Amino acid sequence: MSERAKIKTTIKQAVEYWSNLIDECDLSVDWAEADTHCWRCGCEKNLQRCHIIPHALGGEDSPENIVLLCGRCHAEGPNVRDTSIMWDWIKAYKVPFYETFWIIQGQKEYEFIYKKSVLQEIKDISAKANIEDKNVIIDKFKSLYDGAMKNASIHYGQPYFNTATIAGIYRMIFNQLCKEFNISLG
């Protein structure tokens, strides 16, 4: 192998390449911060240089085949021989603020499991408990949040709550809210 072939594409080179082709308005990350944030979810932990087309499918170590993803986004990403698929996927998950990405995914997971959105659940609980001031529910929700967090943990080796855990935290809070208001969930 030549010396040149051993040199891996840097994240900086990948940012330079892709920032000319992909509009940051379509992403969860600004190009100015793209060397330190996951390009899908915007987080800063466990970042990995990822091949868009996998090495096993002939993908090369060159800027046009590299994106920066965190470990969990890397594990969930598409592994196919078509670069546009990776970008379709990254863009589809765009959120406006870094901290909201996994909360939003957790809310989607909640709706998938319990067949009702988090927002609708809050509306229904408010209606059943005859609470008209939504701040009352929000304050209650916040006060129960810490307790629910203590009953959840991060899977070994993972730096964050996964989406099912976030959905579970919502469910435990809703269960507790219903108990306090003496109503049933669902």
Ligand SMILES: [Zn+2]
């Ligand atoms: Zn990520």
